[in-house]
Amino acid sequence: MNGVTGRMGYRQHLVRSVLAINAEGGVRLADGGRVLLRPVLVGRSETKLAALAAEHDIADHTTDLASALADPDNVIYFDAQVTQARVKSVLQAVEAGKHVYAEKPVAASVTEAVTLTRAVRRAGVKNGVVQDKLFLPGLLKLRRLIDGGFFGRILSVRGEFGYWVFEGDWQAAQRPSWNYRAEDGGGITLDMFPHWQYVLENLFGPIKSVYAHATTHIPQRVDELGAGYRATADDAAYGIFELEGGVVAQINSSWSVRVNRDELVEFQVDGTEGSAVAGLRGCRVQHRSATPKPVWNPDLPATVSFRDGWQEVPDNAEFDNGFKTQWEMFVRHVVEDAPFPHDFAAGTRGVQLAELALRSAAEGRRVTVEEL
Structure with a gap:
């Protein structure tokens, strides 16, 4: 080891x-x-x-x-x-x-x-x-919903991942400094897009194209020894993925975002028959028959508590460490x-997606994901 x-x-x-x-x-x-x-x-x-x-x-x-x-x-x-x-x-x-x-x-x-x-x-x-990530309880529940046909035809996936990593000056950073140096293999795109590749491929289908924007929101940080350094790697990446079958996925990844979610990563899946929001452990669903009918009116306060209309998916199993x-x-x-x-071939496809996403960000265009 x-x-x-x-x-x-x-x-x-x-x-x-x-x-x-x-x-x-x-x-x-x-x-x-x-x-x-x-x-x-x-x-x-x-x-x-x-x-x-x-x-x-x-x-x-x-x-x-x-x-x-x-x-x-x-x-x-x-x-x-x-x-x-x-x-x-x-x-x-x-x-x-x-x-x-x-x-x-x-x-x-x-x-x-x-x-x-x-x-x-x-x-x-x-x-x-x-x-x-495939073995997280939340995603195992999502897999169960997919296999059971809960969603009908899946339309889209929206993912939010990230948290605020302190800069290292007045509070120590909770990630090692090499993560923020491109010359040392750092960057959130290389770190997280391989995850998104296997999650999307295994749950929803192969990825056909990617459009990404990668950026460094925090350009100066302080390392473990208290020395300042320039962050040369991206600390946030925003991706749009087109999957086989027409599913569109959007996933935001950031080490420069404050969490206003139930969990550090969440995926919302919307289909013709129902929707789900899955995190690390939990998964909530809303069926077509229980979907409210909101009407846009900015002059009046919302009369429906939208979160109350979702139902928690039971464990129905014991989930071990992934x-x-x-x-x-x-x-x-x-x-x-x-x-x-x-x-390793599966792992290579993850590296390929990260590499193509960085190319997309550098060139400002959608990039096709070719079969390796």
Whole structure:
């Protein structure tokens, strides 16, 4: 596990996935057997790795990736490093014959992502990319509505994601400073558009075109050491996507917006028979038969509480941590060849959408998404 000293690598992948899986007795296989995971922590800081290993009673840690890859007992390589460092390390793992699982974006450019995809195919190793949003309770409920035909013909999708990330001067920023430097692989388009690609593709259909506007609203920030720096990466991106079948999606992504939503991300789906608003955990619906009939009259106050006309979708199931669920899927993929559709090719399509969105923003035009 390379990159576990970072926020996501530690909290979601090590603690809430791998260690949680072991605490439950391992990954359950189709034949009833279980597989335990033996994490080997890899990173640049011996001090940080040793502290994590001691805190969680983990036997193995190293700053030498080559030695970890040379160990035949290490079967899977996982990468949660900063994006710029990922390609070189993943290629090392592939050359060592390891199955590879990586955070998104799988690379910083389509060219690099295609290189990785070709490399894993030539080597014949199992490969996967994290696509955690598909396993959020809110989106699982949305998937249930789609499969049940609740919406009729889906017309549009509107997404809002983001929150205010402090500039780092009078309050510390809650994201690392490299996110705001393009030269270090930062930018909200590269960070979030791969998410939107797999969410839209898996729930509503392939993306045919993108029109995007990316901007840097906060040009000056303060880093972790208290030094000011110029933000060279986009901190907000506004996208319009045309999907196969005529569905139109609009998604705003921003680290410079104050939240006036129930959750940090929400998707509203409108169809001929009904609508839904899904967030991280919740999902509310309004059927055609229960839709109010508002009339535009700015001279009078609204007489209807529109939010009261929506009904909460019940859980009807126990929802596990999405990262953990996908880890279990990937382990089954490696051990018993169970299906795992979220491979490097799927991850490459996410990088492609981010790259095309940035091109659209730079050229001020709609860009067609060609099949790779």
